[in-house]
Amino acid sequence: MSVRVLTWTLALCLLVHPRAALAFPWMIKHNYTGCQSCHVDPSGGGVMTDYGRAQQQTLLETQWGTSDPEGEADSNTWFLYGALGSSRPEWFLPEVSxxxxxLFTRSVNLGATSNEGQVxxxxxxxxxxxxxxxAVVVGAFRAMASLGVAPRRAFAASLTPVGDIDGPKLVSRDYWLGAALLEDALFIRAGRLTLPFGLRSVEHTLWARAVTRTDFNDTQQHGVAVAWSAENFRTEVMAIAGNFQVGPDGFRERGGSGYLEYAFAPNLTAGVSSLVTFARFDxxxxxxxxxxxxxxxxxRYAPSPDLALVAELDALVRGSQQGGTQMGVVGYAQADLEVxxxxxxxGTVEVLREDQRGATGMQLGGWLGLSxxxxxxxxxxxxxxxxxxxxEGQPSISNLGSVLLLHFYL
Structure with missing residues (x-):
């Protein structure tokens, strides 16, 4: 496996950093164990409710000259800084991101045959x-759709055939119709959905999101999902019909996924998740x-109002006609300190061990970030x-890098 391939694989993976899902597991430190009050999606991410936009200002953003940082949100929390005023219907929730x-990356391969290839x-x-x-919210009816441009990658979310061309494309990552019943405790949806599995996080390049194919970027699947939210627990299960933006049909995965999370306290939750899919050709x-x-x-655990700790550990099993049964494990732990x-x-540490061509043993990763x-x-x-x-048979390859992002969300 060449250093050139590994370097560009990592670089291209980072180039498609996810859209503004605003799915932050560290909201547990504000005693938010569920997601449905701030997001139209019951499991978090995607379009925010008006209440969620208000909390975005009062809990997330730096307060400049505000005497009461816990006070009511300003009108500029609404779409386009409130430029539409009262002309926006309450049932219509638009967003732009x-x-x-x-991006800078450095790949060090001491096993390379040339000095140029080593670094x-x-x-x-x-x-x-x-x-x-x-999103549209009218009584019990719910609907959501997205449309965007992906400069690179995101093949599985493309609306038009792309083949192997890595260029700009029109994408739609998720869209669905649904109904919220029993005072919003029961939520039934059908469409292209983010798979219910593990911790939803904006860092889609984490191995736990990439390897399980449960990120926000382009791994959504078509199917039907049922979510239930109660006082102390929440769950969602999905029947996966396949990604119909990928063809031919043999490439489509079918199966199911789901999670269940229990809140032991307002600042402590734990859960389990499971995913099983089959494809005639991966x-x-x-x-x-x-x-x-x-x-x-x-x-998820918040020992103080300023610190949140989250962790996930998943066992991986893959069986195929050519490779037999292969086992693995992936996980990460992250600490978020609001200064x-x-x-x-x-600060994030992550581990990955899976059988794949040219790689053996445990892969280790670490991230330091400022948001x-x-x-x-x-x-x-x-x-x-x-x-x-x-x-295999060579010194390990080290990948180092940094990425600076400016994110505008309106």
Whole structure:
């Protein structure tokens, strides 16, 4: 496996950093154990409710000259800073999200045959996928859809055939129709949905999200999901019919996924999740008759109003006609410390062990990040990361890098 391939694989993975899902597991430190009050999606992420937008200002963003940071939100929390005023119907919830930034990576491969191959640097400016999305909430009826442009990758969310062309494309990541019943405790949806599994997080390049294919970027699937939210627990299960934006039909995974999370206290939750899918031909691993499974545990804990700890650990099982049965494990732990209102320091460690071509043993990764919700509709994020990948018969390959993102959400 060449250093050039590994470097560009990592770089391209980071280029498609997810849209503004605003799915933050660390909201547990504000005693938010559920998601349905702030998000139209009962499991979090996607379009925010008016209440969620208000909490975004009062709990997330840096307060500039506000005497009462816990007071009511200003009118500029609404869509386009409230420019539409009262002309926007209450049942219509639109959003716009744009990300742009720069990426630097350094790959060190001491097993390379040339000095040029031993150390390779990549520095590129990037424009992330730009999305417009909206939800409709009328009585028990719910609907949501998104439309955007992905400058790179996101093949599985493309609305038009792309083949192997890695260029700009029109994408729709999720869209669905649903109904909220029994005073919103029961939520039934059908459409293209983010799979209910593990912790929903904006860091879609985490191994736990990438390997289980449960990220926000393009791994959504078509199907039917049922969610239930009670005082102390929440759950969602989904019957997966396949991703109909991918063809031919043999590439489509079918099966099911779900999670159950219990709140032991307002600042402590734990849960289990499971995923089982089958594809006649796995489009990523290029193996026939692939049965893919992931089963795991996750937890969220806030020992103080300024600190949140989250963790997830999943067992991986993959069986195929060519590769037989392969086992693995993936997981991560993350700490979020809010130094002052809106300014977060994040530390993440992650592990991955799975059988794959050219790699053996345990892969280790670490991230240090700064996320600053600097003003209404603006997040600045800076991450530094290091990952080590073992290569069979050669010294391990080290990947180092940093990424700076500006995120505008309106």
């Amino acid at each position: 744009v990300r742009a930034g720069g 390779r640097d990549v520095l590129v400016p990037v424009v992330m996928a730009a999305d417009v999305r909206a 489009r990523l691993n290029l193996e026939a008759n692939t049965l893919r499974q992931a089963h795991g545990l996750f937890a 002052v209102r809106g300014l977060h320091l994040l 600053w919700f600097a003003a209404r509709g603006l997040e600045v994020r800076l991450d530094g990361f290091a990952r080590q990948t073992p290569v």
